[in-house]
Amino acid sequence: MKTLIYILLISLSYSCWAQKPLKVGRYELDGKTFVVKKFNNGVRTRLSIFVGTEVEPQNKSYPPPKNKYASPPVKRDIHFDTALVKEIVLKTLGKKRARFKEKKAFLSLSLTFKKDGKLEDAFYALYNDFNVTLEEIADIDKKLKAGAIKATFTGIEYLDYQFIHYNGFDVFF
Amino acid sequence: MKKFTSPTIFFGMLCLLLVYSCKKQIGDIFSDPSKPEGLQWAKEYYAQHLQQQNSFSVKLSGSKGTLTTTDLKNNKKTPVWTKASEGITFQYTFAEIPLRYAHKITPTLALSKNPDERPVANPEVIDASFDRLIIYKDKNGKIGQRIISYIPDEAYLKKHKGNISHNRINQMDKDFFGYVHYKDWEGKALFAIRVENGKAVKRYNLANNVKRGISNLAQSAKPSGSKVMVLPVDPPDCIYLVTWDWYQDCYYASEEATTPTYCDPVVIYNVESILISCNEPSGGGSGDGGSSDPGCPGLIMFETGECVVEEPEVTLDSLIKQFCDNLTADQKAIINTSVTALKTFNCATKYIYEKFKTENRSFKFCISAQDGNASYGFTKGFNFGSDLAAAQMNIVEHEFYHAFQQTVYPGGIEQYGRPENAPPNTLPNAGFVNTEFEQMVMNDMINGNYLAFTNGTPSQKDLYEDWVKAVTNNYSTYPKLKPEGTPTEVAEYNNFMTSYNSFLAAFNALPNNPYHSTALNMQPYAIVNLFNHINRTCP
Structure with missing residues (x-):
């Protein structure tokens, strides 16, 4: 019985350790690099997580537009299933939703699409x-x-770009 | 009876001499002063392009009467400029000039089952027909010419007592029935328009006319005052439009007279025909009227004879001063719609639109290919790279922010424009980055787009996004900046500017940035001015 209790305690400790909140740093998981940074703009602090297969995903560069004076695509011309994105985020973080809501937390996503969507x-x-x-x-x-999650584009600006960026898609809890 | 003395006779002669010597000046006083000057462009075109090619021979082979079979007569054409008129339509400015020939050639037209139909003519119709030279200038400034022959139907001519010379190509009698025959200056027949009730109802292409032999026809070709020129046709036979050209020598009372006082009897001179259709009714040109065709509701193009309809007049937005000359009606409508939409696009564009309107500002708009989707310049106005660009509100919005900058920057922003457009004696890239970055920041704070660092790294985007969110309280307010306000307001402004200039420097340093410039840290006059005047909800 004692042994069983020890085993349970050790298992619980391990699972708690494995689920510990993200801290600033660099992580590798499933072949991807996760770079976590914390910023404070004087008003509030945020935790930014850059994910990619590159060594420094936060410094990834994208090809410039075909026309040097090309106007960047605007949000209203980038269309994707926003409800599905929200659903994925909310379901994954479902157990923490009440806490996040209480603290007025939100997750801001920056999405980059290829021209094919x-x-x-x-x-x-x-x-x-x-x-x-x-x-x-x-x-x-x-x-x-x-x-x-696949995007479609309207307007003409996207035609000059190989990658189309949609910054600031905020999911509130 | 009173006896005239020598002094009286002398005085009378003196008066006559005075009147005679002043005739030209008196005439000038009462003449239409607009004509010679208004038609100067047409006269110049005539002098440069037509006058030198003014001798075309009339070969009268096979004709009879007093003419020999091998006569080759020079047929000089003379425009009577003193009787010219000017017209303006939505397609052209044109001069319509009466034309006199050394030998008058009159085409008459008839629909017939037989292309070798025996020519018949009504001398009254031929005498009343006349030619005018049209020199026209289209919307692009291209100038061309046509010779048009007015050929009335008998009934219409009778109704107007044998004179239809008051008709103009853009002002035809509402009861006009007949043909208008178009040829070029060299005399090549191009097309004929059937006119009924003053409207073009059918166009006949004469470019591929087949010349017919006239030696046999000429034997029997005689004027006939009673025959109707257009013969009835029944399907399913083939129908031809036959053109008979009649020759006659005419005599005029003066150099400026356009109507002859007498003409010799007509002689058949040339016969041509063209197949119109087979196995179906002609669809026009009954000769005595009665067609149900409503007619061309617009204008017959001088070049082709095709009917074009004027686009309905669009009420232009007051911010539109003018369009580039080459814009189509559709392109103008696109621009007009976009400019008007600024009123409701967002609070910023609404404010700028109303400010411009209040200040009676208006702009020139063009559409022509260029680097980038659009550009704005104080002197050249707005240019869109394509119709699609002119229809994109975010592109229109972008350029109007530049137009707004122009009004709030001391000395305007042209001095900070594209290096290739830099005014003389200025640094080619002085300050360019400031105005472009400010435009993007304005746009990003208004629309949440984060355009400024589209070409930056994810980290730069992240930092910039956070700053924009912070200074707009997550897009609920706009920063109210008072660089010359209270100490607290100045401190807030300085705080804003520290971050702003930091991002400006990062933006300026983006690789291959076409907006890169050497002069940085200019005050963002447009941001300060605009955000102090607008809120998230519009008044």
Whole structure:
């Protein structure tokens, strides 16, 4: 009986350690690099998570537009299933939703699409509460890039770009 | 009876001499002063392009009467400029000039089942027909010419007592029935328009006319005052439009007279025909009227004879001063719609629109290919790279922010424009980055787009996004900046500017940034001015 209790305690401790909130640093998981940074703009602090296969995903560069004076695509011309993105985030962080809501936390996503609409990159910034784990972010990232999130574009600006950026898609809890 | 003395006779002769010597000046006083000057462009075109090619021979082979079979007569054409008139339509400015020939050639037209139909003519119709030279200038400034012959139907001519010379190509009698025959200066027949009730109802292409032999026809070709020129046609036979050209020598009372006082009897000179259709009714040109065709509701193009309809007049937005000459009606409508939409696009564009309107500002708009989707310059106005660009509100918004900058920057922003457009004696890239970055920041704070660092790294985007969110309280307010306010307000402004200039420097340093410039840290006059005047909800 004593042994069983020890085993249970050790298992509980391990699972608690594995689910510990993200801290600033660099992590590797499933072949991806996660760079976590914390910023304070004097008013509030946020936790930014850059994900990619590059060594420094936060410094990834994208090809310049075909026309040097090209206007960048605006948000209203980038269309994707926003409800599905929200659903993926909320389901993955479902157990923490009440806490996040109480603390007015929100997750801001920056999405980069290829010209064919496929999601190339997703970066994350968590505001007001940072109780999120590496696994949760990796899970969101994996689900977003599974293929269901695909963008279409209107207007003419996107024609000059190989990658189209949609910054600041905020998911509130 | 009173006896005239020598002084009286002398005085009378003196008066006559005075009147005679002043005749030209008196005439000038009462003449239409607009004509010679208004038609100067047409006269110049005539002098440069037509006058030198003014001798075309009339070969009268096969004709009879007093003419020999091999006569080759020079047929000089003389425009009577003193009787010219000027017209303006939505497609052209044109001069319509009566034309006199050394030998008058009159085409008459008839629909017939037989292309070798025996020519018949009504001398009254031929005598009343006349030619005018049209020199026209289209909207692009291209100048061309046509010779048009007015050929009335008998009934219409009778109704107007044998004179239809008051008709103008853009002001035809509402009861005009007949043909208008178009040829070029060299005399090549191009097309004929059937006119009924003053409207063009059918166009016949004469470019591929087949010349017919006239030696046999000429034997029997005689004027006939009673025959109707257009013969009835029944399907399913083929129908031809036959053109008979009649020759006659005419005599005029003066050099400026356009109507002859007498003409010799006509002689058949040339016969041509063209197949119109087979196995179906002609669809026009009954000769005595009665067609149900409503007619061309617009204008017959001088070049082709095709009917074009003027686009409905669009009420132009007051911010539009003018368009580039080459814009189509559709392009103008696109621009007009976009400019008007600024009123409701967002609170910033609404404010700028109303400010411009209040200040009676208006602009020139063009559409022509260029680097980038659009550009604005104080002197050249707005240019859009394509129709699609002119229809994109975010592109229109972008350029109007530049127009707004122009009004709030001391000395305007042209001095900070594209290096290739830099005014003389200025640094080619002085300050360019400031105005472009400010425009992007304005746009990003208004629309949440984060355009400024589109070409930056994810880290730069992240930092910039956070700053924009912070200074707008997550897009709920705009920063109210008072660089010359209270100490607290100045401190807030300085705090804002520290971050602003830091991002400006980062933006300026982006690789291959076409907006890169050497002069940085200019005051963002437009941001300060605009955000102090607008809120998230519009008044």
